[in-house]
Amino acid sequence: QVQLVQSGAEVKKPGASVKVSCKASGYTFTSYHMHWVRQAPGQGPEWMGFINPSGGSTTYAKKFQGRVTMTRDTSTSTVYMELSSLRSEDTGVYYCARGYDTGGHFDYWGQGTLVTVSS
Amino acid sequence: QSVLTQPPSASGTPGQRVTVSCSGSSSNIGSNYVYWYQQLPGTAPKLLIYKNNQRPSGVPDRFSGSKSGTSASLAISGLRSEDEADYYCAGWDDSLSGVVFGGGTKLTVL
Numbered sequence: 001q002v003q004l005v006q007s008g009a010e011v012k013k014p015g016a017s018v019k020v021s022c023k024a025s026g027y028t029f030t031s032y033h034m035h036w037v038r039q040a041p042g043q044g045p046e047w048m049g050f051i052n053p054s055g056g057s058t059t060y061a062k063k064f065q066g067r068v069t070m071t072r073d074t075s076t077s078t079v080y081m082e083l084s085s086l087r088s089e090d091t092g093v094y095y096c097a098r099g100y101d102t103g104g105h106f107d108y109w110g111q112g113t114l115v116t117v118s119s
Numbered sequence: 120q121s122v123l124t125q126p127p128s129a130s131g132t133p134g135q136r137v138t139v140s141c142s143g144s145s146s147n148i149g150s151n152y153v154y155w156y157q158q159l160p161g162t163a164p165k166l167l168i169y170k171n172n173q174r175p176s177g178v179p180d181r182f183s184g185s186k187s188g189t190s191a192s193l194a195i196s197g198l199r200s201e202d203e204a205d206y207y208c209a210g211w212d213d214s215l216s217g218v219v220f221g222g223g224t225k226l227t228v229l
Binding site for chain 1: 121151152153154156163164165166169170175207209210211215216217218219220221222223
């Protein structure tokens with residue numbers, strides 16, 4: 001069965017960076033894009049971008065360009081999302097989600113990683 | 120301010136039929152598929168409807184989706200207490216070149 005298992009909660013100070021991992025299993029890792037979606041407390045989801053695990057190419061939402069980096073390790077079927085220059089507004093739950101064909105179609109989600117940015 | 124507009128709340132009694140609306144524009148709903156997600160408290164969103172009106176396996180046929188022009192709707196018939204959750208619409212936006220979500224509708228089963 002498809003599983004996406006994310007790394008644990010993080011507490012960071014403003015200006016720092018955070019790197020969240022998402023380990024995939026139960027399917028061919030390189031056959032599906034992996035997206036990252038975040039959700040601030042009490043807010044709706046916000047799409048951050050995706051990585052194509054096959055070649056490593058990335059597409060980032062305009063809002064996060066310059067601050068986000070998505071990478072992958074095909075030997076461990078793991079994708080990573082690093083967000084830099086953290087500010088308090090970056091506090092929220094970060095999800096990886098498997099993309100299925102067209103944009104907005106996420107058929108499996110990780111359990112989420114809470115990132116808290118606080119001085 | 121979300122690109123896709125949803126009412127913040129909706130409610131119904133068990134057995135009733137409720138609908139949740141999602142309004143967009145020609146660059147998103149008007150030209151691309153709509154997806155619906157259900158989010159129970161403390162859990163990740165779950166795909167409920169894909170490509171406007173298709174249900175993934177395991178999703179009860181009480182849930183249905185439709186789209187007309189730049190708006191979409193999610194209908195839930197035979198409302199049950201376990202349907203109490205947040206519901207989000209989503210889709211691709213050609214102008215933003217990215218996925219956009221609605222702000223969410225909190226469904227209360229009275």
